[in-house]
Amino acid sequence: VTILRRLLALLGSYGLACFLLLDLFLLTWFGTLYQVENGLFFAQKKYFESWFVVQSSPVPLVMPGGLLCMGLLAVNLFVGGLVRIQKSKRTIGVLVVHVGIALMLASGFVKLYHSEDGHLTLYEGQASDEFESYFLWEVVVWDAAQKGQVEEHLIPNEHLVDLVDGRSRTFSSPALPFTLELSGFLRNCRPLPKGDRWTAESPVVAGYALDQAPDELDAEFNIAGLVARFRAREGGAERTDLLWGREEHPATFEAGGKTWAVGLRHTRYPMPFTIRLEDFRKEDHPGMSMARSFESDVTKLQGGTERKLRIQMNEPLRDGGLVLFQASWGPSNAGPNDRLFSTFSVVRNPSDHWPLYSCIVIGIGLLLAFLPKLYKFVRAQNQSRARLGSAT
């Protein structure tokens, strides 16, 4: 019990809070510098979505990563600011502020682990009922004979990205007459005809192999690749093929009397409605080709009904737990009559509104903490003025 009490005292201490805030400052500083050379995605991964960070310069340093730091900060806030704090009328404002901050941290946690984000890119006239991730990959298997609606079997990103350094994984499903062994995941690669001037990072298949490329500064431009080995359950047929994130046609394999298609693509998320882009407009700054504002007229199709909507900068569409922001457009050098596309950033975030609630709670807490002080101050001022008035 004594140890637990000491542990709680440590977890709720001001000292720990100061250490964690200093750590957060250093993470932000190092992360910002790292981002310049390595891009936002990898800076986020290394400094803010990690348990520990090993920093080599300016001095060798091992420090808590963003995940651990903010997790401990939440615990510190909970233990020190909610559990152990002296509870009285005087501290009620501080307590409420701490609840608001805890809510803010919780919203970040929920977003990190339970949100889906990506983009939906449509040319005028095009429609889609799914959006795709900027960074995550998935392997998709389907019966190539299916027309219209297609039943897809999916292997998620987390089962692919660790297939490095000779690791492989065999996937199977009772619904599939073959097994699929995946290996050799490359985060950024190009399929090229194998020549004698470069070393292939994959087996050579029909004269082609995957050539590993350095990571792009903007991680969404990385194109992943994999080696796939198919084995039929009956008949023993086997085949090896390459999967690449920008392939135009999937690999195919015949098993169980059917042709199966297997592809690698960015993770796709279904939407509860279909969005059709009707018209995209942009307005440039005077005398420049830089867009001042851009907006999209879309039709939302759901359950046989159509609804005309406009999505523009700072005015997203919120529906069905999704938020669609006007994010981009192109082609960037399109002429006046060229067909344009519009890109919406799409987020499904269960804690979408939590920061707002958090700010309201913090605001109430601050009012509760400072209004009595203001009241006391005003009253004291009035009293002193009254005293001065009576003296003269």
Place this chain on the structure above:
Amino acid sequence: MRARHEFRWALPLLVWAMTACGEVGPEAEISARRVASRPSSPVLLGATPSQRFGAFDMGMGGMGGTEEASDNLIAYDLPNGWQALPTTSERLVNLRPAGVPEASCYLSFFQGSGGGLEANVNRWRSQLGAEPLASDAIAALPKHGILGREATVVEAEGSFAGMSGGSPLPGFKLLGLAVCEPNGSLFLKFIAPAALVDAQREAFFALATSLRLSEQEHGPGDGHDHGEAGGAKAGGGAGGAGGGSGGALAWMTPAGWEAQPPRAMREVTFSLGEGAECYVARLVGDAGGLRANLDRWSDQVGRGPLSNEAYAALPKVTMLGQSVPWLEIEGDFTGMDGATRAGQGLLGVACIRASDSLFVKLTGPESVVRAQRENFLAFVESLEEKP
């Protein structure tokens, strides 16, 4: 007692933390399924890797096969094991042998003589620290054909300083072809480690030989990226029947034609609205000749090459002092994206000369093209070369 009470919140957190980190073993079941409204990508049974991985863009390597430059005027056969890189305003074709990032091979075209052959040959040589050559030595250099012209073969070896002034890279070699004529200059330059240049020498000359005018062009409004564009609009009397010029040409701009930003190998491009455009292109040499170009245009709208009778019956217009046939044809235009657009029209005229050739081409929906016929002919007749 109080401490025990305070500890309760930590237990579920600890249990969660211990169970959250699970690792997937060497075997896994595909458990996730979903029903999509369409196939993930089109299935092509028996697709070759070349078909599966498609025509590369955005610097995504290439493969032996026919490629086209982004502006779509130049096509070539990509040497086996080379990759295509994004084109720029000065690199109409931009390639390198795959897996050798320090190598580059590109085709450039400039208006005018670009300072002359001697200056360019010696500028290239100086980039590798090689001594300049005298005029007679340059005249004696071997020749090789490129886009119908005879180019001078330039070679130099040494430390490559590049144009950015970085640290010199030792052991480099330059192999280039240069054509410098008053109406335009063409350069095909391959620079890489010397051993690679030597190994790819045949591939380089095969590439030079394969360079040709594209057989397939973008349709109007086909959604393709139309290459590099400058930020400012080209001068040319946009928006009215004013005068305009681009390089050594001048013209009268028909009403309603809007000049577009400059594009490689084009003197000027106009947007006519409703997805129609008209442009003037200039190429060095005879660009394959008049008949071949008219046949190519006819083929683009699905009509195949012109018959001899149809060719002989083409009406004439005066262009730059020459009486030249002009072509008006309608049909289904197939663009680079494979999509066929029905009801498209094309008006085209070419002025073929020994030194250079000029092409005026108007494309768009057939009703717009028909309505613009008189404007097109007036525009062609208004073209003149400035002194």
